[in-house]
Amino acid sequence: MTSAGGEIERAVAAQDELELGAPAETSVRRASATVFIGSAAGFAVSLGLTPVISRLYSPADYGLFATITAVASVFVGVSTLRLEIIAQKVPDHAEGSSLLRLSLLASIVAGLLLTVVGIGISVLFKTSWWWALTGVLVLVASLQLVGSAALTREGQYRRLGIANFLQGAGLGVVQTAFGVARSGVSSLLFGFLAARAVWARPAFSSVRGSESRTVWKRHRATAAVAGSSALVNSLASQLVVLATSILFGHAAVGILAMGVRVLVSPLSLVSQAVATASVGQVGAILRRGDRGRARMTVLKGMRDQAILGTIPCALALVLGPILGPVVLGSKWDGVGGILAALSVGAWAQFAVSPFSQLMNLSGHSNKLLRWDVTRLAVVLASLAAPALLGSSITSAIWCYSAGQCLVYGLLAIELPGCMRSAANGPL
DSSP, X not given: OOHHHHHHHHHHHHHHHHHHOSOHHHHHHHHHHHHHHHHHHHHHHHHHTHHXXXXXXXXXXXXXXXXXXXXXXXXXXXXXXXXXXXXXXXXXXXXXXXXXXXXXXXXXXXXXXXXXXXXXXXXXXXXXXXXXXXXXXXXXXXXXXXXXXXXXXXXXXHXXXXXXXXXXXXXXXXXXXXXXXXXXXXXXXXXXXXXXXXXXXXXXXXOOOSOHHHHHHHHHHHHHHHHHHHHHHHHHHHHHHHHHHHHHOHHHHHHXXXXXXXXXXXXXXXXXXXXXXXXXXXXXXXXXXXXXXXXXXXXXXXXXXXXXXXXXXXXXXXXXXXXXXXXXXXXXXXXXXXXXXXXXXXXXXXXXXXXXXXXXXXXXXXXXXXXXXXXXXXXXXXXXXXXXXXXXXXHHHHHHHHHHHHHXXXXXXXXXXXXXXXXOSOX
16 A cells, blocks of 8 residues: 555544444443434424324325325335435445445435326326325435435434434424324424424535436436336335235224324434434444444444343333223223233334345345345235135234344344445445
C-alpha cells in the first residue's frame, strides 16, 4: 500500500472511530437507546389512546384500513430499491448522498405510478376511492426510509428519536381527533398520512449529491436484487393481513390488526430503532473491514433483543386472553386469543428482524432474497392450511406464529456467517 493510501485508510478509520466512539456493541446500544426513547414515548401516547380508538372505530372499518395500508406497505421497501441501505456502507460522502437522492427519486416515481394505477382500478372496477390513495401512502411511508437513513448516516440519532416520537404520537392523536369528529376509514388513513409527514423535511433536505447517473450505474445491480428482496419481504410481512382479509373477511382482519397494534407494533417500533442504529454502526464497522467485530455485534444484538422481548411476549401470552376484551371493549372480543397466538412468533421476529438488512449491507443480497422467498412460502402455507381445514382465525394465527419461529431461526443462523464473509468496500 502506498503512503497516501495508508493515510487515507487511517483517516477513514479515525472517522469511523469517532462515529463509533466506543466498542461496537456499546455504540449500537447507545444509538438504539437514543432512537428508542423518542420512539417509545411516541408510541406510548398512541398505545394509551388505543382503548379510545377501539371504541370509536368498528372492527370492519379498522380491518379495511389495515388491508389498504397492508397493500401500500408491500410496495414501500421496493419503492426505494433499498438504495438508502446501500448508502450506509459507502465511505464517500458525496456518493452516499447521491444514493439517498436516488432512493428519494425512486420513491417519488413509484408513488406517482401507483397513484395512476390506483385511480385506474377505482374507475374501471368501481371500487372504493380509498384505493386511489395507495401511491400517496407508499410515497409518504417511503419518506420515513429515506429521512431516517439520511439522519442515520449523519449520526443524528437525537433528531431521529424526535421524528419517531412525532410519528408515533401523531398517529394516535390524529386518529382519535378525527374519529371523534367522524369515525370511518378516511379518518384512520388521514392519521397514517399525517403522522408520517414528519419525515418530509429530513428526506428532502439531507439528500444532496452529484454524478447520480454514474452512481446509479455502479449500484444498479445490487439495487435490483435488494429491491426484489424488499418486495418479497414486504409481501411476506403483509401477507398475514391480506390473506386474513381474503380467507376470513374484514371484521377478522380488524381483530387481527388490533392485536398487531397492541403487541407487534410496539415491538416493531423498538426493532426499527435497533435496525436503524445497527445499520449505521455496523456499516461504519464494515467500512473499516472489521468483519469479526461486525459478527460479534450482530450476535450480541440478537441476544439482547431476545432477552428484551421475552417479558412483553410472555405477558401477551398469559394475560392477553384475560385483559383484551376488558381494555378494548366487548365488540373486540377475540383480540385476547389473537394476542396469545401472535406472542411466540412476535418474539422470534423481534429478536432477529432488526438485523436482516445487514445482509444487504454485507453484500449478501442474494441470500436475503432467498430467505425472503422462503418466508413468503412459509407464511402463505401456515395461513392457507388452517383455512382450508375450516379452522378459526385464532388457530390460523397460531400456525403463522410457528412459521415465524422457523423462518427467523433460519435467519439467525445465517446472519453471523454473512458478517464474517462480508464484502469489503462499496457494494
